[in-house]
Amino acid sequence: MSETAVERQIDRSQMEVSDKLAIQITHMNKWYGTFHVLRDINLSVYEGERIVIAGPSGSGKSTLIRCINRLEEHQAGEIIVDGTELSSDLKNIDKIRSEVGMVFQHFNLFPHLTILENCTLAPIWVRKIPRKEAEETAMHFLEKVKIPEQAHKYPGQLSGGQQQRVAIARSLCMKPRIMLFDEPTSALDPEMIKEVLETMIQLAEEGMTMLCVTHEMGFAKQVANRVIFMDQGQIVEQNEPNAFFNNPQHERTKLFLSQILGH
Amino acid sequence: MADIHFVRKAMIEEQEPPAATTGVAGWIRENLFSSPLNAVLSILSLGFVVYVLSALLPWVMSPTWSAASLNECRELIGGGHGKACWGVIRERWLQLMFGFYPKELYWRVVLDFALLLVAVAPVLFNTLPRKMLIFSAIYPFLMPWLLWGGSIWNPVVAAAGFVLGFLAHKYAKPVLGGLTAVILAFLVPVLWWFLLAGPVADGLASVLPLALETVESRNFGGFMLSITIGVVAIAISLPIGIVLALGRQSDLFIVRSLSVGFIEFIRGVPLITLLFVASTLLNIFMPPGTDFDIILRVIIMVTLFASAYMAEVVRGGLAALPRGQYEAADALGLDFWMAQRLIIMPQALKISIPGIVSTFIGVFKDTTLVSIIGLLDPIGLSNSIRADQAWNGVVWELYGFIALMFFIFCFSMSRYSMYLERKLQTGHR
């Protein structure tokens, strides 16, 4: 595991954390059947925060961020995203989903649509944006993730790293205020991880609120303003990256870090 | 922004989920009443189930097992309708199973199908000892002998043909070269079967008359007939299907065209037209004086039918093999047939087993079509049972029984094939 994500200076001019709440989770619990996956989660995310969630597999970190846009349903507690409470009300779910972008481990691009169509689908049908305008926005974001020339290809013709960057562009086309990343680099080869991380860092530099489930500790050190460590469905420790990596407090955190960083 | 530093002091133990989501109530809420639409659907379907069962159960629970005719049934249930007459099943179930096969020889059929399971087992379950495959090789000769009876020397000399072909190949190859050996391996058995087999079998029979009582094919009927046609057709169609599948994949234009032509022709016409060929035309195609009996003709046509479908199943198996397997075989210096025999076919056939089982289920179900050309399969027998004065008018009990038998057989086979498919998907290949 590399210590850095990119070999360049990170531009921190716009990385400001405001005191406005973006997400507030209080006493949230979730069960799969009788299995208690998320236990009393309390988490406040402020606008502009870049949070990395780490933890062993099965610790509930993916489930946690999937609850935030209700791909999973929680059974107890409260999740408030941008002032809207997440409940079974479809209107609220729609509102939150169009404000929260999500990037998946396996990209989940639509294989029957071109890259451009992948990016314009939701703006056209959800945001009701004219096609031309949607395509312009899409091209803008595709340029940003550095693959405008692939716009008319199909996902199957792209490499994994390119697909993941398209997936990020697709989310950005909805102009979300919060981005969720669910292990975005776990399914990629090492060279491709770099290009995806570069895109994510760029996003952070522009001040996007981000929650990333990832094992990229270099990314956490360079970009995150907070690292959360989860185990057994609960938040075990959270701290600023420096303090988290250099001075972990909890036994489980120490064990995890020694395994993942190899010292 | 508040201080973000946090360390958990004590881990939270696992807790019970909220009562509303667990237990019977939670299950019912989740699976039956999760939305208003679901609630309506659940109630409607529950009503449907209750309605069907309330109509069906009293009909099934009918104390008519001992009745000897439909009239007796009516007396037993007090003339009312809506009750089954099970006497017909008690009286005729053996007939539905064995047709007009002699009662005292039923054991031969039962033994035959029991041995079938033994013969097929090592193919389907590879945990069994490989030595059992020897029996699987003997079984194809044993099976017709047990069913049709006659001298034991007939299957023995038939099998001897294969042994002779094998020996001819083995001993001719070092002396005469590969090509001549292959030709001999074909020629010797053919000459043996056509010229010597008959006299030798007769001769042996007169020296050592070991024979089973002969049973004519016209006495075959019921499920025994369906299973016989199905099993024989599938067994013979497998090698033909493999050859056709290889032909279809061949680079040789004429070989490929002939295979494609045959496969597409057979798959393009309904089985019933092939059965018409069996019932009216097959003897016309054969040399004058040939008189295959109708069951043999049907088996021939069903075999051709199954071969075309089998060829497609095997082709699917071949297509599923990674290219690397062919290249590896070539790189090892194996010739075409060796590569097929040692590397390609064992894997392709293993992948194809679920497809082969499905084809078998299809052919087994399709054997009911022979009732249209007058054979006494279960459906044909149900008509002739109704023609009996005592049971004139019994419909549901017979169809129900036949359907149930088919269902049990096909359902268990299809479950087995699904299990295999899952095993193949997860198993290391």
Added chain:
Amino acid sequence: MTSLTDPPKESFRLGMLIYDTRYRSLTIQVVALIGFMIFAAWLINNTLYNLAEQGKTIGFGFLSDTAGYDINQRLLDYNSQSSHWRAAIVGLLNTLLVAFLGCITATIIGVFVGILRLSNNWLIARLMTVYVEMFRNVPVLLWIVFTMAIMIETLPAPRAFKGENPTASMVLFDTVAFTNRGVYIPEALFSRGLGDLPILPDRDSAACQPGEDGSVDDACGVFQISLDLLLIAFVFGGGLYASARIRKRADRIQNATGDRPKTWYLRLAVIAVPTLAVLVALGFHLGYPELKGFNFKGGTHLRNSLLALWLALSLYTAAFIAEIVRAGILAISKGQTEAAAALGLRSNRIMNLVILPQALRVIIPPLISNYLNLTKNSSLAIAVGYMDITGTLGGITMNQTGKELECVLMLMLVYLAISLSISGVMNWYNERVKLVER
């Protein structure tokens, strides 16, 4: 084997035919071809000899002889004086009719059941599983005769509708009668109808001689097409076309402004209004079945044989289609739905824009091969006496004329032609999808 008989040439050894890669494949092909030709010649020779022994000749002249049997369910004019040829055509149309009806209902039921099997309602999903397994694992022939038995045994005889206190009554406001002789439904009648259009009129036949008023009999062609139905079909088709244009327009407006206008009522109107107008203009009314004597008169009589075959084939094939639909939907990974949901799409849009376009590619090829199976299985009509092509050409015609070879050959060719056209459509579709994807 036969390569031994090939004459060896100079500087060419026999062995080269089989060991030299230049000749090897050629040799094998020639051997295969010769083998095939010998086999075919052997079959033909046997056949000719055996037919001559039986005193039969090969020829198709019998097709123009009088058939002499009736076909009760038919789409063309036909009577027992018509030729075997015409009987075969009537049979073929009956095959196509039941195949067409069957494919439509099987698709509807199959899609419905397939989707319900994936329902999160436990009871519904289980019920659908029971349905699928029940039909898949019992032979279709048994279902056909079973359905036929239900129609004959459980429905009331027409005379049950008679008298002061009838034991049976018609349903749907006295317009439909379910009897053990079939179902009687209202028929479409036109008081200002346009008559029939004779196709391929035979100028010499009696029916085509101009009558006293100078008009010719409608029944003068080889067959007639109802001008009323033609007109209705034409107008209806025009409506469909207009509706498609409206959809295109909605696409354009959406592309330009982002808002998609609601058009379903407009689209419904352009189909329904002109069609209804034509119906009124033609004086459309329904002729209801009525009990006259011991049977129903008037209305359209759907025979048991057609209904039983149609129903059984539909339900049987639907079980297979349901599995295909289910597998097709399951083949689309859950990630696709999640990604679309995360983008804010609602579930019906996810279905239309993401799942269906992908699932259809998986579903359509096996779906078409099931249509093919249904068409082939329709040959089991013979078991319930529905006169399809197997029942006419392969049944009564064959038995009456003794021309087994010709009849079976023609029968096979007809089915082969149907199969090849259906698989042609499938290949075309597969090619098209492949092009779109890459």
